[in-house]
Amino acid sequence: MAEFEIRDLQARIGEKPILQGVNLTIERGETHALMGPNGSGKSTLSNVIMGHPDYEVTGGDILFRGQSLLGLPTEERARLGVFLAFQYPVAVPGVSVARFLKTAVEAVRGKSAGGAGGFLKGVREQMKSLEMTEAFLDRGLNEGFSGGEKKRLEILQMRLLKPALAVLDETDSGLDIDALRIVAGGVNQLRGSDLTLLVITHYERLLKLIQPDHLHVLMEGRIVFSGGPEAVQELERRGYDWLREQAGEAVVAG
Amino acid sequence: MVTIAPTEIELPDYDAQLLAKLSAVAGEPAAVRAQRAAALALYRDLPLPPARDEEWRHSPLSLFPFAGVQLASPAQLGAVFNADPWDDDFDVVIEVHDDSFAIRDQASLLKRGALEILPLADALARQLPSAVAPTYRRKFVALNQAFWTAGFFVRVISGQCRLLLRWQFTKTGRLQLPRIAVAVESGAQLNLVERWRSTNDGPMLVIGAHEFRVAPDARLERVALHEWGVTTACIAEDAAVVGERGRADWVTAVLGGQAVKLVAGCDVAGRGADAHLSGLYFADGAQHVDQRTVQLHSSPDTTSHLLYKGAVQDRSHAIYQGLINARRGAVRVDAFQMNRNLVLNQGARADSLPGLEIDADDLKCSHGSATGNLDPEQLFYLRARGIAEDEARRLLVAAFFEEVIGKASQARVQEHLREAVRQKMEHAP
Ligand SMILES: Nc1ncnc2c1ncn2[C@@H]1O[C@H](COP(=O)(O)OP(=O)(O)OP(=O)(O)O)[C@@H](O)[C@H]1O
Numbered sequence: 001m002a003e004f005e006i007r008d009l010q011a012r013i014g015e016k017p018i019l020q021g022v023n024l025t026i027e028r029g030e031t032h033a034l035m036g037p038n039g040s041g042k043s044t045l046s047n048v049i050m051g052h053p054d055y056e057v058t059g060g061d062i063l064f065r066g067q068s069l070l071g072l073p074t075e076e077r078a079r080l081g082v083f084l085a086f087q088y089p090v091a092v093p094g095v096s097v098a099r100f101l102k103t104a105v106e107a108v109r110g111k112s113a114g115g116a117g118g119f120l121k122g123v124r125e126q127m128k129s130l131e132m133t134e135a136f137l138d139r140g141l142n143e144g145f146s147g148g149e150k151k152r153l154e155i156l157q158m159r160l161l162k163p164a165l166a167v168l169d170e171t172d173s174g175l176d177i178d179a180l181r182i183v184a185g186g187v188n189q190l191r192g193s194d195l196t197l198l199v200i201t202h203y204e205r206l207l208k209l210i211q212p213d214h215l216h217v218l219m220e221g222r223i224v225f226s227g228g229p230e231a232v233q234e235l236e237r238r239g240y241d242w243l244r245e246q247a248g249e250a251v252v253a254g
Numbered sequence: 255m256v257t258i259a260p261t262e263i264e265l266p267d268y269d270a271q272l273l274a275k276l277s278a279v280a281g282e283p284a285a286v287r288a289q290r291a292a293a294l295a296l297y298r299d300l301p302l303p304p305a306r307d308e309e310w311r312h313s314p315l316s317l318f319p320f321a322g323v324q325l326a327s328p329a330q331l332g333a334v335f336n337a338d339p340w341d342d343d344f345d346v347v348i349e350v351h352d353d354s355f356a357i358r359d360q361a362s363l364l365k366r367g368a369l370e371i372l373p374l375a376d377a378l379a380r381q382l383p384s385a386v387a388p389t390y391r392r393k394f395v396a397l398n399q400a401f402w403t404a405g406f407f408v409r410v411i412s413g414q415c416r417l418l419l420r421w422q423f424t425k426t427g428r429l430q431l432p433r434i435a436v437a438v439e440s441g442a443q444l445n446l447v448e449r450w451r452s453t454n455d456g457p458m459l460v461i462g463a464h465e466f467r468v469a470p471d472a473r474l475e476r477v478a479l480h481e482w483g484v485t486t487a488c489i490a491e492d493a494a495v496v497g498e499r500g501r502a503d504w505v506t507a508v509l510g511g512q513a514v515k516l517v518a519g520c521d522v523a524g525r526g527a528d529a530h531l532s533g534l535y536f537a538d539g540a541q542h543v544d545q546r547t548v549q550l551h552s553s554p555d556t557t558s559h560l561l562y563k564g565a566v567q568d569r570s571h572a573i574y575q576g577l578i579n580a581r582r583g584a585v586r587v588d589a590f591q592m593n594r595n596l597v598l599n600q601g602a603r604a605d606s607l608p609g610l611e612i613d614a615d616d617l618k619c620s621h622g623s624a625t626g627n628l629d630p631e632q633l634f635y636l637r638a639r640g641i642a643e644d645e646a647r648r649l650l651v652a653a654f655f656e657e658v659i660g661k662a663s664q665a666r667v668q669e670h671l672r673e674a675v676r677q678k679m680e681h682a683p
């Protein structure tokens with residue numbers, strides 16, 4: 001049984017179909033990259049995996065360790081170990097980062113043995129490794145955060161929640177060169193047989209830092225290419241148009 | 255949505271005979287009786303607000319149980335003072351329990367002459383200018399000024415004073431008319447917290463009228479907590495006048511009560527005066543909460559900043575009406591007004607009616623309002639981190655109110671408000 005499997009997934013928002021039969025299988029501990037042009041449905045797929053209420057699944061299934069996620073409320077998916085690093089993390093003024101992290105970690109992992117003090121100590125260590133200052137803890141969640149700061153906070157959450165399956169939706173966008181290295185390092189430390197990863201990105205430079213085992217391309221709501229990671233160079237060089245032409249005929253299997 | 259047909263109701267006959275009885279029980283001197291009589295004449299002269307009245311059309315008088323209540327007896331100095339944990343955070347405490355009151359001068363401010371507190375009758379008898387209310391031509395203010403059943407005159411002469419006023423009504427079927435007249439003298443500061451509470455085993459009606467004078471360079475911070483029982487209705491009008499370079503910070507929280515209709519008016523009357531009006535309200539069940547604010551700029555170089563935040567759930571209804579009024583010649587005014595409402599379920603309702611009346615130019619003035627449910631993207635974000643939906647909703651509602659809770663300076667008050675919001679969310683449908 002694959003760790004994570006998406007079978008012929010179809011989803012729409014309102015009357016507009018977006019995912020039109022997505023198939024994707026990831027074995028435990030593997031890292032897959034997902035690329036594709038703007039608007040092709042990558043974030044939609046992430047949101048559907050997490051159970052966003054705006055999207056209606058009209059066909060297919062999403063299986064995590066053989067269990068369908070589709071009937072589960074969002075929070076249940078998170079508690080099973082599914083994590084999404086958002087492309088656009090939303091700001092929640094009035095909820096401090098510290099309060100939020102504690103609530104989230106307790107919801108997913110239960111109360112920590114070390115009490116509030118122990119919890120904060122752990123958070124501070126993780127923040128240090130991502131080169132975040134402690135001042136963030138008292139701020140409103142993502143309130144006034146720069147693009148890069150939001151992305152770091154997403155990865156901090158991932159490190160604290162220790163998911164089994166993580167989808168990173170353009171975690172590299174908005175990060176400067178140093179931050180990219182720090183954040184990628186923060187992800188790589190977690191890699192291993194306990195973490196299955198789907199990394200969504202537009203750029204090769206992230207995939208140089210977080211090296212995937214496989215690469216997929218999503219276009220117009222379908223996976224039009226699945227192959228080895230080396231294909232990224234060809235994509236960088238040629239763009240997506242050549243895939244678009246081929247996709248008209250058949251889906252390329254790698 | 256509940257719509258209440260405007261009904262013309264008859265109020266009981268509040269007349270000279272009833273007033274004479276009240277004054278006799280209280281043993282009041284002629285000067286006080288005369289002032290009550292003048293207010294009664296005004297009351298009888300003023301018409302009832304017509305059902306279509308802009309201010310009253312959302313809150314018909316039939317919401318208030320006039321027919322089911324009898325005038326309470328005037329409050330008298332009582333023998334006992336019931337201590338309360340809140341007392342520790344204050345210098346002076348006034349406790350009113352039905353028709354008995356007690357004053358505790360914990361930090362000897364009264365003794366030292368930094369503060370003066372008089373039963374209102376004594377202040378009126380002495381014709382203390384700051385105790386004599388300006389004659390608002392307002393029907394229920396006049397009723398209060400005629401029939402007030404418990405009243406205090408508070409004057410902060412120097413230094414800083416933290417005053418707690420605890421009011422508790424337990425006798426059902428009563429009409430209570432509390433009245434406070436507060437003066438903060440030049441350079442002095444008053445931190446006032448009013449807790450308004452009642453039991454909920456029968457109808458009660460409270461009609462309050464409170465006046466605040468903030469002298470030049472003085473400062474008033476006032477927190478009013480309306481925590482009435484669910485069978486109590488309340489109509490109250492608060493008016494403040496802030497002198498040159500004075501500052502008033504008001505936090506009005508409405509959490510309890512069956513029907514509550516409040517008016518909070520603040521006149522930044524002296525050059526350089528500054529007022530910050532904040533409101534927090536959370537209605538549930540069948541509660542009806544109607545609030546009107548007036549930011550009156552009668553002088554140049556004055557500022558006022560208003561933020562009212564409310565939530566409604568179940569079948570409750572909240573109404574907010576705001577008015578910024580800049581008088582002619584009030585130049586370089588900076589006025590801001592914002593009302594935000596959370597409608598937590600269908601069937602609950604929040605109306606927001608901001609307004610401006612500007613006779614001056616050369617001023618900065620803005621207002622706005624927003625009403626809606628919790629942000630679905632915020633909810634999704636929290637749930638995506640494993641936080642259960644009801645817990646996420648609680649967090650977001652708490653976050654929504656945090657901005658106004660932060661306007662109250664005392665940690666105890668802040669924590670109390672947070673807890674009150676939590677309690678309301680416990681009963682979320
Ligand atoms: N809430 C929505 N309402 C209407 N259309 C939507 C909504 N969400 C997504 N879409 C549409 O669905 C399509 C896919 O969007 P999606 O965000 O999944 O693309 P993406 O592949 O993540 O793009 P990008 O690379 O720019 O992040 C787009 O055409 C988008 O406009």
Ligand SMILES: [Mg+2]
Nearest residue numbers: 042043044087
């Ligand atoms: Mg996207």
